[in-house]
Amino acid sequence: MSDSVGDAAAPDNAVHAAGLLALLPNPCALVAAEGHVLAVNGAWSELFGAHNGQGQPLVEAVAALFQWEHEAWLEVIAELEALRTGQVAQVRFAAALVVLPARWFAATLAPTAHGTIIWQLQEITQWRAAEAYATDMMLQMREAIESISEGLALYDEHNCLVFCNKRYHDIYPLVADLMTPGRSILEILYVGIERGQFTLSEGEDVETFVTRRMSHFRGDGDQVHRLDGERWVRAIDRPTRSGGVVGIRTDVTEQRKVDELTRTNLEQEAVLRAQGALLSELSTPLLRIGPTTLLMPLIGALDSQRARRVVEHLLSAIEAQRTALVILDITGVPIVDTQVANLLLQSARAVRLLGARMVLTGIRPDVAETIVTLGVDLSMLTIRGSLQDGVREALKR
Incomplete structure (x- = not known):
């Protein structure tokens, strides 16, 4: 008697459960204890249309309604069988619908107290799109970082x-x-x-x-x-x-080598500049031989650069030391050409403009002959034959 009552109650429970499905907003289906889709709600029918799996065995319905790759399908079959035999409390999977355009849904299947199974769907199309976008952006970012x-x-x-x-x-x-x-x-x-x-x-x-x-x-x-x-x-x-x-x-190993080389080069250049300045001073010596008298003995060949230094050094010293007389000795100059002659004239003019007088000494016979040949007029200079004569001239003052 009790068995017949239980058997009679089962359809009533299923009908009651099916009635509850109609109240749910998400697509839902009721699966009978023997494994076929017993009922679906309006949201389910609207989603799948006439071919909604109702009346089909659960496995066939899952296969027909969703797109599957072989390995994923085998896993779902195993999980559905475990659910039917009571080995698991629920089954979850996510898949795209067969009907186009493809939409993604997350499915949850769980048994009820009456032996039926409630099958619920939740659309995750936007979530899947966002996930795919995020994954793509992450991949691009990773590629950028690796590059x-x-x-x-x-x-x-x-x-x-x-x-x-x-x-x-x-x-x-x-x-x-x-x-x-x-x-x-x-x-x-x-x-x-x-x-x-x-x-x-x-x-x-x-x-x-x-x-x-x-x-x-x-x-x-x-x-x-x-x-x-x-x-x-x-x-x-x-x-x-x-x-x-x-x-x-x-890695800045190579850059440090370059910086070290640059630093070494700068130090060497500074040393060379200091040596050059020293050589410049030595090449244009300037000696005070009296309170207002300076002596500049020139030794070696004169080029344009050295000639400019001679004039600059001489004029600077005259202004700084309040010089009245400058003795310019060219005994040590091996060759007197037009460039040297012009230097002598420029020096004399510049010295005169500063209020001083210049005495030229050390003109050898060959130098005198060259000056005459070149037609250089040195009449504006006081000329003495030797350095000693020039010094005597200064001492007379």
Whole structure:
């Protein structure tokens, strides 16, 4: 008697459950205990139309209503069988509809207290599109990060690595195997020291090194430090809003070589300039032989550059030392040509403009003959044969 009552109650329960389906806004179906689709609600019929799987076995309905790849389909069949036999409490899967345009739904199948199964659908098309877009953007971002010449890494708020590009691995080859998500920067530093990846400063112990590096790592820093051997890397670390750290690493070994070479060249150029200035002073000596008298003995050949220095040096000294008489001795000048003669005339004119007088000494016979041949007029100069005669001239004053 009780069995017949139970059998009679089962259809009533199914009818009651089917009535409840009509109240649900999402597409829903009722699956009978023996495994066929017993009833569907209006949202389900609107979604699938006449071919909505009602009356079909559950497995056939799932196969007919959704698109499947072979491996995914085999997994769903196994899960549905486990649900039918009570091995699992529910089954979830996501798939695209067969009807076009393809829309994605998440399905949940769970048994009721009366032995039937409620099959509910939730559309996730927009979520899938957003997920696909985010995945594509993440892929493009990853490709962009991999394409840059600098090493780049992201660490979380606990100082654990989130990801890094290949260039970051390449910069730290001795600890590249440690560059995996979840690895602590502290572990990388300690192991790196043991393997010789990081070089301690002179007199620095391990703990001091780690403390210094972590201070830089968490301090929004920018510094250059030496790796193994003669390699140098520039490390830039910047905090993120979430409390993490973005690290950028650039191998600056070659740049340091260039900078060192440039510095050496600049130092050498400074030495050469100093030597040149000294030689210039030596090539245009200026001697005070009286309170208001200067002597400039010229030795060696005169070119245009040296001639200009002679005039500048001479005029500067006259103005600075309140000179009244200048003796210009050319005994040591091997060749007197038009350029030297013009120098003598320019010097005389300039000296006169400053209120001083110039005496020219050291004219050898061959020099005198050259001056006459060139037709140079030195009448504006006081000329004495030898340096001694010029000095006597100065002492008379």
